Amino acid sequence: MRADAQRNRERILDAAEEVFARCGASASTEEVARLAGVAIGTVFRHFPTKDDLLAAILKRLLARLAEDAATLGGADGLHVFFRRLVGQAAAKRTVVDLAGVSVPAAVSRLDEAVGELLDQAQAAGTVRGDVRRPEVMALLVSLCQGALHGGWDVELQERTLAVVFAGLAA
Template sequence: MRADAQRNRALILDTAELVFAAEGAAASTEEVARRAGLAIGTVFRHFPTKDDLLTAIMKRLLARLVERAGGLSGPYGLFTFFGTLVAEAAEKRTVVAMAGVDIGAAMGALDDAVGELLVQAQSAGVVNREVRLPEVMALLTSVGQGALHGGWDADLQQRTLAVIFAGLVPPPRA
């Protein structure tokens, strides 16, 4: 793909994320083109339908989550990733809902990165050694799905994460 075509594609995706997050399902590809400063034909060359555009946005969001999870390390990387996932889901809920993404299937792509974060947290003693990856992925999927339903302001995000984190820590030693 030519450099200008790559720039246009990235600009369209960046703009579409903002437009759909702000305006919801009523937003149009024409509005995306207008805000990006591009002709509608340019948008349609890259994304022939609104669904194609939404699918591309979701693939990019998931790739970002995988990259973020892979870029974290240390004893609290898992906790940081939980916070990142909740914030992303709450912010991008309109796009995710419009794209009709199966959150459980999408989360499968994160297994390796989250598994490594879990091992690091357990090795550092900040997560109970009895906790397994399937439980962590179920929690991530559930909290991500919850954030998609809206009303997840920063306070609710923090309270929910506090409950999850309290359940992950090792029990007190007797």
């Protein structure tokens, strides 16, 4: 790949991440091109359809989240991760919006990272033993959706998470 093409590809991904984070997946490709400083045709050369572009940034975001999760651990790693993710949900609409576009590999990596955090929390006794990964992911996703659509303030978020944490511990 030529150097200019490589450079533009990066610019487009960065721009797309910002635009979709701000306006959700319904933002126009035109807007992405404008922010990236390239013509609309260039965006479509790199990503033949809008879905391809969405999939690409979703993949990046999920990979970043998995990485982030991997740096956490110990008794309350899972709790920290929950709090962090839910707190960002409103700002990063993208992850939350994208029920349609799926990136199996990236999702499963995140899934594993969360499983790891869960194992550690259970070993430390912060989370009871019969809780399994699927419901933890379900709760995480639900809370992110809820936070995004509900516009929670910090206190409500904390109170809501407190209930869930109590449920995981009880």
